[in-house]
Amino acid sequence: MTPEAYIGERRQGRLVVVRVPEGTRLTPDRSLELTNHSPSGFEVGYCGSGPAQLALALLLDYTGDEAFALDHYQEFKTEVVSQLDCTGSDEYWRLTASEIDAVPHETPDEPVAPTI
Numbered sequence: 001m002t003p004e005a006y007i008g009e010r011r012q013g014r015l016v017v018v019r020v021p022e023g024t025r026l027t028p029d030r031s032l033e034l035t036n037h038s039p040s041g042f043e044v045g046y047c048g049s050g051p052a053q054l055a056l057a058l059l060l061d062y063t064g065d066e067a068f069a070l071d072h073y074q075e076f077k078t079e080v081v082s083q084l085d086c087t088g089s090d091e092y093w094r095l096t097a098s099e100i101d102a103v104p105h106e107t108p109d110e111p112v113a114p115t116i
Contacts, residue, residue, distance in 0.1 A: 002062060002097065008044060008084065009092035015042045017054065019061070020094075031057035034070060044084035044093065051081040062100055079103055 003019040006026065010016070017026040031053055032039060042057065043050025055077035059069035080103055084093045 005094055005096045006058060007092060007094050008042070008086055010086055015044065015050075015054075015086060017042060017057075026057055026061055028053050028057055031060050031069075034060070034066060044081055044086055047078055047082045051077050055081045058095070058100070062097070076103060 001022070003022060005020040006017055007020055008015055008017045018024065019026055028038065028041060035052075035056060037056070038049040038053040041050060042054035044054065045051070052073065056069055056073040058081070059073050059076055060066060063069060080095070080099070084095065086093055
């Protein structure tokens with residue numbers, strides 16, 4: 001079942017991400033099998049290793065498609081995850097399925113044979 005949303009919040013200084021409505025926790029484990037950016041966990045609000053791991057984990061969990069997640073997570077990190085904020089009075093963020101679907105996902109350029 002595809003989650004309707006993801007909620008991220010700080011618990012004891014660490015970012016925890018929960019699937020809605022399931023209430024189950026998203027861990028980096030599956031995404032770490034594909035690419036190891038941040039074995040210490042997820043992060044948001046900038047373009048670093050923690051946000052890269054979260055972007056990969058979110059796309060992998062949401063789509064279930066490893067190739068798609070690997071092709072698009074860096075763009076997703078830059079456009080979405082780096083903009084999420086988990087500080088201030090709210091100290092949580094919510095990312096809906098429609099917000100994930102709204103992010104344009106460019107297809108990587110196919111190599112083009114040189115013209116003669």
